[in-house]
Amino acid sequence: MNVVYFIQQTLNGLTIGIIYGLIALGFSMVYKAVGCLNFCHTVSVMLGAFLSYTFIVDFSFSPWLTFFLVIILLLVYGWAVNHFFFRYFTNTSKTIFMLVAISLSGVLQQAALIIWGPEARAIPNILGAGNIDIAGAVFPVQSLLLFLISLLSLIVLLLFFNRTKFGLSMRIAAEDSEAASLMGVNVELTRSATFAITALLGGIAGFLIAPLFGVTIDIGQSLALKMFVAAVVGGVGYLPGAIGAGVLVGILESLSSAYISSGWRDLIIFTAGIAVLAVRPLGIFRKSVTKH
Secondary structure (H helix, E strand, C coil), rough: CCCHHHHHHHHHHHHHHHHHHHHHHHHHHHHHHHHCCCHHHHHHHHHHHHCCCHHHHCCCHHHHHHHHHHHHHHHHHHHHHHHHCCHCCCCHHHHHHHHHHHHHHHHHHHHHHHHCCCCCCCCCCCCCCCCCEEEEEEEEEHHHHHHHHHHHHHCCCCCCCCCCCCHHHHHHHHHCCCHHHCCCCCHHHHHHHHHHHHHHHHHHHHHHHHHHCEECCCCCHHHHHHHHHHHHHHCCHHHHHHHHHHHHHHHHHHHHHHCHHHHHHHHHHHHHHHHHHHCCCCCCCCCCCCCC
């Protein structure tokens, strides 16, 4: 086996995998907060991608200004989606919540189709051209920057949850909303923040993935099943597991394409997910059932 080629493909998988981890983290955060899966989450990926294209290509904004605008707009979008829709269904059955999420996803996708049209779009190399050499493997500078932005986003989120009072309140409310309420935590506010932050994560992922995969209306849907697999295999509701499983999915995807066939890539990922859950139904990173 060509070791250099293996390293290169692993690095490629690591780059896309950490972006997958951002999206899977959003799935797990909402599940941990309200006990339901938000299948509308992938719309935020689509919005992040299309807003990035609009600002960079149509308005000629810099990538960094675009990144900042995507963050702000997706935070507002996430708050609005919860305030006007999801907060009315968090105390209903999981089935109703998921049906609302799926229906809202369809509505928003149709709205995006009307606004941007069905054409696929491509974002040019926005974060630097050229390559760097890592252990003999050629790695694009843009991919390295995408990886670093993803990693920095995760670090900032980790610091927010562990070092800020509001972040700690969100964690307490997600673990036990009744106990948190008795402690004076505004549970409704923390849930709004959860939806805003998960939309932010999806938007960042859309910004990062657009130069790699292009921009299409179904960009979020095309990733949805993989992210669902990552969230469940990592231990649904277990946030570090979502990130770790996302990275594993990205690496498996890259190596499968390189050594077998891109046509078999998704089949291998979904089969591996089924096999893992057959052995570890709680996910590969969880050791016991936790209360949500």
